[in-house]
Amino acid sequence: MFYFKADRIHDGYQWLEPGTVIAATGDGTIEALYPAGALPSGVAVRHFGGILCPGFVNTHCHLELSHMKGAIAEGKRLVPFLQAVMTGRNGFSDEDKAIAIQQAIASSRQNGIVAVGDIANGTDTLPYRETSGLHIHTFVESIGFTETKVEERFAWPLGVYGQFAAQHGDTTLLRQSIVPHAPYSVSESLFRLINAHEPGTLLSVHNEETAAENELYRFKEGELFDLYRTLNIDAAFFRPSGKSSLQTYLPQLPDRNPVILVHNTFMEAEDLAFLEASGREIHLCLCPNANWYIERKMPPALLFQESGIPVCLGTDSLASNHELSIWAEIGTLQQHFPELSLETLLRWGTSNGAKALQMDQEIGSLTPGKKPGIVHINSENKISRIG
Ligand SMILES: [Zn+2]
Structure with a gap:
């Protein structure tokens, strides 16, 4: 058994009383939390300066785009960004892509991440998922805006899904579902096929990442028509x-x-009221560094906090971020929204993400019986795994 204490311990929900000691087994399972002074005498406790918290959950990533790190300029806005991804993503060798995926997995782990909600449009990440050491829910994307050849279009994600579903993790949770890419890229018939594929499954969708999305639905105008022209x-x-x-x-x-709404950069108060009235199980996933990279805009995080709808965090891909680090996303939110406490932000980055990915039975909090990964952040912001 190992015993840890720290200047501050966050259990995934809140700060624990000063002096609390974490007891964990050699494989990282939380055994107990001892209040200050309650520990039997003679036990050796290791003290850490800084913060201890559960492993981070990256609720939204695209590991398959890792080779595009630095390839697209910042501040282009979403539609030109998507055009650049589509034209640029295949100009790399398979080896470059494979190396970048493996590096992205390694750096995610170094940054204290234990679980990822990972978007896939193909099987590039499949060979590395089982041995990644990460819990991964693969969201296989379905795309097709027009009502033609819908069954044909759906055959691709169905095939990709089948290959991921055949893979089983021995030591980590590996799951998958077919999801819509974004409202502006999925037709009504395609939505119906997605719904019928695996009833009740966890869905994720890019939501209101650009102002153009609402312009399309409200007025049938805006920048998305540039995207449609590019795609003929x-x-x-x-x-x-x-x-x-x-x-x-x-x-x-x-x-x-259950639905994870990703980005929500341009979500308005009336959408939140609509979500609350819907009674649905919703998580709002924020990717502030990617929003800043692409649109130079922050999501309305204070509005979300006030709404009571649970918020979780993601990095998006290395095509729109400099690193895959939930701690860095927390730092950006602190900078832009000093009103948000670190206690809240750590909850968003750990237990809320675990709940969103339906992995909260195993990870996300320092709860006895769980194996959440124990992360140490020292006073110089350096992250290491201690359990
Ligand atoms: Zn994304």
Whole structure:
């Protein structure tokens, strides 16, 4: 048994009383939390300067885009960014892609991350998932905006899903589901195929990452039409709902599917009221560094905190971030929103992410019986795993 204490311990939900001691077994399972003075005498306790907390959860990443680190300039805004990803992602060798994925996994672990919600459009990450040492929920993306050849389009994610589903983790949780990429890239029929594939499964969707998304649904105008032109899509058929994107497409997803809404950079108060009234199981995943990289904009984090809808954190891909670090995302949010306490932000980066990925039985908090990974952050912001 190992015993740890620190200047401050966050258990995934809140700060623990000063002097609390964590007892953990050699494999990292939390055995008990002892209040100050309650520990039997004669036990050797290791003290850490700085913070101890559970392993971080990166609720939204694209490990398969790791080779695009630094390839796209900052501040281009979403549509030009997506165009650059589409034209640039395949200009690399398979070996370059494989090396970048492995480096991204290694650096995620060095940054104290224990679990990832990982977007996949193909099987590039498949050979490295089982041995990654990370718990991974692979969100296989489905894309197709027009109502033509919908079954054909769905065959691709179905095939990718099948390969991931055949893989089983011995020491880590490996899961997968087919999800819509974004409302502006998925047709109504494709939504129906996704819904029918695995009823009730965990969904994730890029939501309101650009102002253009709401312009499309409200007025049938805006920058997304540039994207459709690039893709040779005739969007003339599209009929605007007059409502926000979220209020238009969310009712197309069955109530029983838990949904992770990713980004929400341009979400407004009325969308939050709509979400609360819906009674759905929703997590809002924020990727502040990626939003800053692409749009030079922060999500309205204070609005989300006040709403009571649970918030979790993601890094997005290395195409739109300099590093895969939840601690760095927390630092950015602290900088832009000094009103948000570190206690809240650590909850977003640990237990809320674990809940969002449905892994909270195993990770996300320093709760006896769980094996969350124990992370040490020293006074110089250096991160290391101690359990
Ligand atoms: Zn993304």
